[in-house]
Amino acid sequence: MQKEKIALAYSGGLDTSIMIKWLKDKYDADIVAITGNLGQQKEIEGLEAKALSTGASSFHFVDLKQQFVEDYIWRALKAGALYEDVYPLATALGRPLLAKAMVDVALEENCTMLAHGCTGKGNDQVRFEVTFASLAPHMKVLAPLREWEFTSRESEMDYAIKHNIPISVTKKSPYSIDENIWGISIECGVLEDPMVAPPEDAYQITTSPENAPDTPTVVEIEFVQGVPVAVDGKKMEGLDIINRINELGAKNGVGRLDMIENRVVGIKSREIYEAPAATILHFAHRELERLTLEKSVFQYKRHIAQDYANIIYNGTWFSPMRTALDAFVDDTQKPVTGMVRLKLYKGSVSLLGRQSPYSLYNEALATYTEADSFDHKAAEGFIQLYGLGLKTYSEVHPVK
Ligand code: ARG
Secondary structure (H helix, E strand, O other): OOOOEEEEEOOOOHHHHHHHHHHHHHHOOEEEEEEEEOOOOOOOOOHHHHHHHOOOOEEEEEEOHHHHHHHHHHHHHHHOOOEOOOEOOHHHHHHHHHHHHHHHHHHHOOOOEEEOOOOOOOOHHHHHHHHHHHHOOOOEEEOHHHHOOOOOHHHHHHHHHHOOOOOOOOOOOOOEEEEEOOEEEEEOHHHHOOOOOOOHHHOOOOOOHHHOOOOOEEEEEEEEOOEEEEEOOEEOOHHHHHHHHHHHHHHOOOOEEEEEEEOOOOOEEEEEEEOHHHHHHHHHHHHHHHHHOOHHHHHHHHHHHHHHHHHHHHOOOOOHHHHHHHHHHHHHOOOOOEEEEEEEEOOEEEEEEEEOOOOOOOHHHHOOOOOOOOOHHHHHHHHHHHOHHHHHHHHHOOOO
């Protein structure tokens, strides 16, 4: 009889390497290892050989980069989604896409179970499993890290040695790092003390602001309906835009974030993020919105941004609430077309200028020169009526 098959989210690290053997034994099943590419720099070469030599019956590599940019990152950018006003959500945005890619392979390969290597106290288990439940409710979900016997890296190594599981002997970084093109998340080690400043070696891609060039980088980013389309006058694919802005930002020390955040599972955790492109593009996008959005839309949209960030963070991407908010956001983005000129300099991003064919900035109304076209007389009557309610109130309740 054919064995049952388990689809496993595979990274090639120690956890998921020994997980192949552990799952095979425990469930007497074949393991289908799946790795998704979200634009991480980590070596992808050799992963297939590694998965197979570790005992997987097949290996799937799914290139998700373009889909990640177009269907996930750009939506988050248009919405202005920054979790608790800071985190651009790189890790959180990648999870539903990885989970969906896994389900696709699992269905194709007739798997009956889905397994991931997330810990039992993090957000990622929630994101994976909520997505699995939406897309493949009939499949059994396995989270070995929540139940297996290993309590340390050493005990995992012992298991690997005992079962001849080839593991790379490279010295493990003291940090736990998750990476994709929208950003890098770094935690553990000395970072667990919120009073300890992140050591320089915690940062993976950014130059420290102190060591950044003494001459600033000026960059122009063009948007069409809220989506970046060109850098310095050159039209580019989304992926290339993010890579380019990451490069310029990293060189100038832009995009380092240090945050205490509220996890879904009730824990406050401290995480360091490096997200040069996300930081710069969110900044540029918001500045263009200031120029082009009508006042009440601009102000209302800030609430939507928070709700949207919570949806991403909390793992409910595949939900009617998210698609409903997308419809709202897309409608707001119709005039968000134009160009923003920025300066990147020693860790900061600042604004040099902005322009749009849909600019609502009217110089004739704004100016304090002779060219002024604003009707000052009209202000008088406006203020009378605008303040009338409070004037009446204070007659009854005098302000002390
Ligand atoms: N705190 C971030 C989130 O919940 C990142 C989680 C993964 N972090 C890591 N260093 N492996 O989305």
